[in-house]
Amino acid sequence: MTSNEIAELFPAEISGEWIVVASAADLQPGTTLIVRIAERNLRLQRSMDGHLSAQLSAASDRPEPRIHLQTAYSFIWFCFGAPNKPLFLLPEYAQTDGRIVECGSFGVRTSPLRAVENFLDMGHFPYVHTDILGAEPRTEVNAYRIELRETVDELWAIDCRFHQPKAAAGAATAQETDYTYRVVSPFNVILYKSPPAPHTGNDVICLFIQPLAEQQLRAHLLMVLKDDTSTMSGMIAFQQLIFGQDKPILENHIPLLLPLIGQSEKPARADAMSMAYRRWLLAKNWTYGTQRFAQNSKAA
């Protein structure tokens, strides 16, 4: 298959990427589901013996051999063409003292990259998630470290810390929360944060982005929480409240596409991870979901 043939089906950046397309619970054995990826419909099928297959709706009824599918971490994952790398590892999903919380998915009208970038930004906590993930006057984002882990091509932010009035559904008091961000691919990001006392280790919050178009996405949220008191609906409601606060902010960004070059958004220390994310995308020659005219304006 030539690169031109791939480009006819999906944007170049999409091919080779593992992309979430549905909750595994939405595709029971013997059923079919139509999902959307980058302005294309895909028909997913799970046979009675559990085997997954997919056809591009516009093509024949035969399974599309260039599509790879797998079920992992409560979701169905799609990759068109040869994978750039294996699906990321999430060993915490199998840990026995963590509760798996599937928080559902949300449609958002913005660039898939904006959703990831917003997830990486601690600076908005006091203003958008007031009295939950942050509160004035404790608004400062302290310096943290950024690592590009080249062997797995993941971008990490470590030693992040933020004062949080209510860090999780099960939090009874305010706490200083340690954060570690792990961007495993341009559309998938995992957050490790210290759980409310008396628990140790990490709560895990995953944001998996299904790109529907360059300015339209579905955000799938999964958590693995150290919490033995909250109800499942209470933990889901907490995260849905947080995301419900982010959604209007995301949809009112100007521009919706993510600028990779140019001075339309000035970097600040609080934005260090955002800047690293943009540089990482730029190094990949990534354009899907980005504001490409910014490159033109720089050249002009």
Ligand SMILES: [Fe+2]
């Ligand atoms: Fe937020």
